[in-house]
Structure formats: C-alpha cells, structure tokens
Amino acid sequence: MTLAAEQLSVALRGREVVRGVSFTLDAGQFVGVLGPNGAGKSTLIRALLGLLPASGRALLNGQPVAALPRAATARQIAYLPQGQALHWPLSVERLVALGRLPHLAPFSRLSAADEAAVARAMRLAEVEHLAHRTATELSGGERARVLLARALAVEAPALIADEPLASLDPEHQLHGMELLRAQAHGGGLVVAVLHDLALAARFCDRVLVLVDGRLVADGAPPTVLTPALLEQVYRVHARLIGDPPVPVITKRIIADR
DSSP: OEEEEEEEEEEETTEEEEEEEEEEEETTOEEEEEOSTTSSHHHHHHHHTTOSOOEEEEEETTEEGGGSOHHHHHHHEEEEOTTOOOOSOOBHHHHHHGGGGGGSOTTOOOOHHHHHHHHHHHHHTTOGGGTTSBGGGSOHHHHHHHHHHHHHHTOOSEEEEESTTTTOOHHHHHHHHHHHHHHHHTTOEEEEEOOOHHHHHHHOSEEEEEETTEEEEEEOHHHHSOHHHHHHHHOEEEEEETTTTEEEEEEEOOOOO
C-alpha cells in the first residue's frame, strides 16, 4: 500500500487552499498531519481520497485515485471524516456494520465474515458495551469511538482519520492513539489529522506539517517538532521533555501592536 501526492493543489471558491504538496506514504507508518487552523489539512486528505477536484495527482498504489472506481477506493482506504453528524436512530451495532458496505453487493446481507469484522472493530474500539444503544443518543465521545469502529470495520489496508481524538477524554485519546499506531505497525497505513502535538510526538512515526496550504516540514517527530518550528508555525514558545522528546507549550507569542 502506497498513497502519494504529486504537486497536489486545491482551490475552493477561488482561493488556493492546498499548494503544490508532494509526498509518498507507505504501509507500516502512522502519519500525523499537523498545522494551525485553516492550514488545509482536511482539504488535503479529501483531495487524496478524490473527494475534491484538484490539480496534480493523488496516487493509490501508483494509480491515479481520480481514475479508480469509488467502490474500489473505499475498499482500499477507510475514511473517518471530522464532526460527522448522525441523523438516523440506528443501533450502534448496525452503524458499525455500515463499514462493510464497500464489500457488499447491492441488497446483499452481511456474511459471517462481515459480522466477524464488525465484532473485531467494536472490540478494538472498546464499544462492545454500546452495541444495542441508539447511536443518536450517544455522548460526543461515545459517538467518536463508534465512528472509529465503523472505519475499522472496513478492514482496509489504509485508514485516514480527520481529528479522530475530538471529544475524547484523556484515557480514550491515549487508547485511540495506541489503536491507530497498532493498526499501522500491523502492516497498514494510518494517516490522522491531529492537533495534540504531544500525542503526535509520542505515537506517530512521521508527521507532515502544513502552513497556508504548503508542506513546510516532513519527517520523524523528533526532527520536525522543534521549538523553532513550533514558534514559526503555531506562534508559541515550547520546550521538549522526555525521551522521545515531547513538546510542551509554555506560552503563546503575542505580536507587537
């Protein structure tokens, strides 16, 4: 599994949001996509999935994503968008089972293998106890974990998650990062948009840093997440602690007026 961007650019409403981004991501990596608000992170991953018109190329195993059938892409890359709303009062178990749709023929029913994949995903995401709850009645954190389970149920070679830690308490943030890292180190490719720099430094194998739609840094967290870069990108002072080094934000930089 490889996922690549070649001079990928996206313009929305006449404004260039992603600007000539290039990289290649390989199986076995847990990759964090970082950057300040409005940097183009979500737009970039949607362009990688072929969900937005773009110039340049997004490539899945060397093939242009735009030329692949949507169902084929969905079987290869599971996608967890941010802030997804739930409108139908499905049970949690049925909601997670929707992750198997890319593998099903129209009007077909879940096979024993599909049901086993759903059970595995719910166990991994630790939402088995919610199986018979109505999904629209869950808390924000419970909903986030259930939607992650739905993405895991695809059992695709790659998983792209946009802010998967939103609404999660510290315990479940740690569990989520442990789970995503395990998926990658088990042979998959995991790409996650993240805002918590300390968690990215602890768990990611590689980070991509975007600013104003441009890729300004790409590499292992210890070499990328330096105080100098964090000052440049986020306008904060930070210090590094621990081994591996984890950035701790000490204060923001207030521009002279």
